[in-house]
Amino acid sequence: MDFELLKQQKTEDINVFLKSFLPEETGKEAILCEAMNYSVAVGGKRLRPMILLEAYAMFGGKDTAAQPFAAALEMIHTYSLVHDDLPAMDNDMYRRGQLTTHAKYGEAMGILAGDGLLNYAFEVMSDAVCGQGKNAARAMRILAKAAGVRGMIAGQTVDLEWTGKPQTKELLDYINERKTSALLCSALMAGAALAGATEEELSVLKQVGNLVGLAFQIKDDILDVAGDETKLGKPLHSDEKNEKSTYVTLIGIDEAQETVKEFSRKAVELLETLPYENRFLKELLLSLVTREY
Amino acid sequence: MDFELLKQQKTEDINVFLKSFLPEETGKEAILCEAMNYSVAVGGKRLRPMILLEAYAMFGGKDTAAQPFAAALEMIHTYSLVHDDLPAMDNDMYRRGQLTTHAKYGEAMGILAGDGLLNYAFEVMSDAVCGQGKNAARAMRILAKAAGVRGMIAGQTVDLEWTGKPQTKELLDYINERKTSALLCSALMAGAALAGATEEELSVLKQVGNLVGLAFQIKDDILDVAGDETKLGKPLHSDEKNEKSTYVTLIGIDEAQETVKEFSRKAVELLETLPYENRFLKELLLSLVTREY
Numbered sequence: 380m381d382f383e384l385l386k387q388q389k390t391e392d393i394n395v396f397l398k399s400f401l402p403e404e405t406g407k408e409a410i411l412c413e414a415m416n417y418s419v420a421v422g423g424k425r426l427r428p429m430i431l432l433e434a435y436a437m438f439g440g441k442d443t444a445a446q447p448f449a450a451a452l453e454m455i456h457t458y459s460l461v462h463d464d465l466p467a468m469d470n471d472m473y474r475r476g477q478l479t480t481h482a483k484y485g486e487a488m489g490i491l492a493g494d495g496l497l498n499y500a501f502e503v504m505s506d507a508v509c510g511q512g513k514n515a516a517r518a519m520r521i522l523a524k525a526a527g528v529r530g531m532i533a534g535q536t537v538d539l540e541w542t543g544k545p546q547t548k549e550l551l552d553y554i555n556e557r558k559t560s561a562l563l564c565s566a567l568m569a570g571a572a573l574a575g576a577t578e579e580e581l582s583v584l585k586q587v588g589n590l591v592g593l594a595f596q597i598k599d600d601i602l603d604v605a606g607d608e609t610k611l612g613k614p615l616h617s618d619e620k621n622e623k624s625t626y627v628t629l630i631g632i633d634e635a636q637e638t639v640k641e642f643s644r645k646a647v648e649l650l651e652t653l654p655y656e657n658r659f660l661k662e663l664l665l666s667l668v669t670r671e672y
Numbered sequence: 673m674d675f676e677l678l679k680q681q682k683t684e685d686i687n688v689f690l691k692s693f694l695p696e697e698t699g700k701e702a703i704l705c706e707a708m709n710y711s712v713a714v715g716g717k718r719l720r721p722m723i724l725l726e727a728y729a730m731f732g733g734k735d736t737a738a739q740p741f742a743a744a745l746e747m748i749h750t751y752s753l754v755h756d757d758l759p760a761m762d763n764d765m766y767r768r769g770q771l772t773t774h775a776k777y778g779e780a781m782g783i784l785a786g787d788g789l790l791n792y793a794f795e796v797m798s799d800a801v802c803g804q805g806k807n808a809a810r811a812m813r814i815l816a817k818a819a820g821v822r823g824m825i826a827g828q829t830v831d832l833e834w835t836g837k838p839q840t841k842e843l844l845d846y847i848n849e850r851k852t853s854a855l856l857c858s859a860l861m862a863g864a865a866l867a868g869a870t871e872e873e874l875s876v877l878k879q880v881g882n883l884v885g886l887a888f889q890i891k892d893d894i895l896d897v898a899g900d901e902t903k904l905g906k907p908l909h910s911d912e913k914n915e916k917s918t919y920v921t922l923i924g925i926d927e928a929q930e931t932v933k934e935f936s937r938k939a940v941e942l943l944e945t946l947p948y949e950n951r952f953l954k955e956l957l958l959s960l961v962t963r964e965y
Binding site: 402406407408410411412415458462465466467468485486487488489490491493494495497498499501502505506508509512513516517519520523524526527528529532533535536537539540550553557 | 695699700701703704705708751755758759760761778779780781782783784786787788790791792794795798799801802805806809810812813816817819820821822825826828829830832833843846850
């Protein structure tokens with residue numbers, strides 16, 4: 380089947396089970412659940428859960444055991460966007476052409492919906508760990524660390540601290556390895572861990588994830604200056620508006636384009652050293668280079 | 673040994689290992705770790721970790737396996753205070769006579785330090801679950817649910833939605849069962865689960881925790897109108913200032929006092945139906961009624 384069609388079908392499958400893992404909008408706290416579900420529904424590509432599921436399949440996983448972790452990872456990714464959009468952070472009112480959570484539900488509910496999504500990710504994973512045991516515990520630990528104080532939150536912190544100040548490429552790498560690559564790495568690693576991959580195999584996947592994550596972020600910076608607003612669903616030049624240094628401002632658009640290509644090629648080469656194959660996953664990772672949105 | 677002296681010693685022990693579970697203030701994200709550690713250091717009574725450890729001991733636990741969970745619970749409690757204090761929520765500048773996290777580090781860092789503490793709680797518990805196995809997974813699930821979308825965050829949501837509106841006692845119970853009791857319940861239940869308690873025993877502890885939690889909250893409301901500012905370390909009448917209905921405004925101070933006594937008595941009676949004993953835990957739960965701060 381055609382890659383784009385297959386990806387679309389897989390995205391739809393993810394949206395179905397993702398919804399089943401989200402809270403029902405019941406109880407006196409229904410508005411909280413509504414704000415959480417709205418936040419997840421606004422998000423779009425389901426890239427991280429898709430990578431997690433494909434890594435699980437690549438290492439021989441055949442059942443639905445990875446679904447709670449894929450759902451949890453998307454909740455974690457979504458909470459980070461909800462909190463990043465808050466007035467005290469990036470103060471964004473729109474994402475993918477729709478109101479951000481705090482813009483729709485108010486600032487307090489933006490904070491609580493984010494907290495709710497982060498905590499709910501661990502509620503869902505705790506259930507799975509109680510039911511599934513050791514490999515599930517490994518996967519949860521991988522996702523927890525990637526999202527955490529030396530991972531995504533560190534990236535967000537350093538990004539915030541340096542906004543409006545001159546940055547070096549080394550600093551930008553430090554931020555992006557944590558803010559973007561950490562979750563992508565964890566998607567590959569957690570999926571593989573669930574299927575019983577060895578620590579050595581996880582270490583290879585970590586390198587793959589780092590390369591893909593950096594390529595993904597550089598591509599994001601490129602699209603912010605040279606993309607198509609309609610396809611992106613958001614205005615261009617947000618980095619400039621927020622006074623952020625990017626790979627484009629630091630190394631120029633041509634070298635940025637080259638780096639994206641090189642990192643992606645290296646990532647695929649590394650992936651091919653593993654004794655398993657997943658053609659769709661390889662195409663998916665490569666599509667991050669060629670994406671226009 | 674005298675109860676107060678023993679409690680003080682146990683509090684100091686908790687502070688020591690709690691610190692060992694918190695992140696070192698290193699890396700480019702050192703400021704995040706500093707804000708997290710500051711938030712935990714400002715907090716005080718360590719009631720929840722103490723209850724968790726005592727429940728563990730009550731059910732025969734003799735080693736340090738409960739420490740990561742006690743530390744994680746205190747991190748979760750602390751993150752909830754940090755986010756509650758934010759300008760978009762209660763907008764409090766002081767807690768226990770010291771600057772709140774956002775007042776000291778700025779609003780963005782208040783959000784991130786709270787996120788960091790919540791996530792770090794699960795990083796610490798994930799490590800413990802990978803090392804310890806099944807009972808640890810049960811304990812983590814108990815804490816995750818209590819902190820979550822049907823627990824503490826639900827309580828905070830409903831509290832927020834109804835601030836400034838006339839409330840019924842039923843609504844206040846709904847809020848407090850989630851906002852206050854849920855974590856106290858989970859402290860008892862998680863400690864016991866770690867030591868291998870049965871589901872039936874956990875169910876008794878849940879009732880005990882609910883009674884103690886409600887008594888604790890009612891006492892809090894009483895102290896807010898009739899306490900001693902110096903002992904409390906915060907100004908009185910904050911509920912009135914925030915236009916919050918409390919048990920004191922709804923049922924009067926006399927009935928509130930009576931309810932605290934009755935719930936505490938019932939809680940201890942229930943605790944005594946269990947085939948294990950922990951005299952210190954009993955005294956600790958009773959002390960929640962007689963506390964002046």
